[in-house]
Amino acid sequence: VMPRPLRPDLHGAWFHVINRGADRQDIFSCAADYRYFQSLLAQATTAHGIEVHAYALMTTHFHLLLHCPEGGLSAAMKDVQSVYVGTYNHQHERTGPMFEGRFKSFSIDSPSARHLTGRYIHRNPLDIVPVADLARYRWSSFGVYAGERSCPTWLHTVELSRQFDDVAGYLEYVSTRQHTDHQADRVGVRGPGSVGALIDLDRFIASLCGVTVEAIHHRRGRNSARLLAVTLAVELRMMRSAGLAEHYGLRTAASVRATARRGRVRLADDPAFAALRAAVLDARTQRVTKGA
Numbered sequence: 001v002m003p004r005p006l007r008p009d010l011h012g013a014w015f016h017v018i019n020r021g022a023d024r025q026d027i028f029s030c031a032a033d034y035r036y037f038q039s040l041l042a043q044a045t046t047a048h049g050i051e052v053h054a055y056a057l058m059t060t061h062f063h064l065l066l067h068c069p070e071g072g073l074s075a076a077m078k079d080v081q082s083v084y085v086g087t088y089n090h091q092h093e094r095t096g097p098m099f100e101g102r103f104k105s106f107s108i109d110s111p112s113a114r115h116l117t118g119r120y121i122h123r124n125p126l127d128i129v130p131v132a133d134l135a136r137y138r139w140s141s142f143g144v145y146a147g148e149r150s151c152p153t154w155l156h157t158v159e160l161s162r163q164f165d166d167v168a169g170y171l172e173y174v175s176t177r178q179h180t181d182h183q184a185d186r187v188g189v190r191g192p193g194s195v196g197a198l199i200d201l202d203r204f205i206a207s208l209c210g211v212t213v214e215a216i217h218h219r220r221g222r223n224s225a226r227l228l229a230v231t232l233a234v235e236l237r238m239m240r241s242a243g244l245a246e247h248y249g250l251r252t253a254a255s256v257r258a259t260a261r262r263g264r265v266r267l268a269d270d271p272a273f274a275a276l277r278a279a280v281l282d283a284r285t286q287r288v289t290k291g292a
Helices: 031-048 073-091 111-127 131-136 167-175 195-209 224-235 241-248 253-269 271-289
Strands: 013-020 051-057 061-068 104-108
Touching: 013 073, 013 111, 031 051, 031 073, 051 111, 061 073, 061 111, 104 111, 111 131, 111 167, 131 167, 195 224, 195 271, 224 241, 224 253, 224 271, 241 253, 253 271
Parallel strands: none
Antiparallel strands: 013 061, 013 104, 051 061
């Protein structure tokens, strides 16, 4: 077996660092998970001399803009990820790997590229929150840049904000859509908070499963239609977890994510359930294509 190539670890380099959960699984399941990951980033800045200039922590993945004056990227990310996974597995009673693999890092070689990368990272939560709430998303550094939260000692904000006269200038830079933006539009999804799209999903699933829409909202027995509905609603990011909890009669946002995790496990183990998911997605795609 060929050894994996070493990552570039040059002194003074800048990187856009990304990783996501294997098979789209959650890597953050509650507020404590997000806070713990942030604390590990803080420790890495001291232990390895890296600088965090922007971050966005999402349910299934994360983005970081890092500067490495003394190198240390690989060691820092190894520490952060290995300690986080061990603690997460213990806290949530799971085993095995969490991430798709080693983190991905993309070298950034100019100030303009750094600013664009920071903007991209700060806009990442737009998949799940409207632009008006972007600065209030708790698990992104954008709230700090926008003056919504105080700046932690381990976050560096000067590099990205110094080209703007004030906080409002940076806020506008990130919040205003530009023609170069490529936020992917998901097929058939009308955006976060779209109750109509969620009801459409319930109807597709109810029809293909031969049950009523009301049955999808019943919390009893082995309800495959309900499990698939919650799993797909999370996968397609049709609404924030709190809204999905209310829609499907679950107690908390964490219950939504736990249900979706069970759904993903069943998709991997049950070919019939996986085929049902494919049929639902095909039906929705055909409906959108026809303009229904």
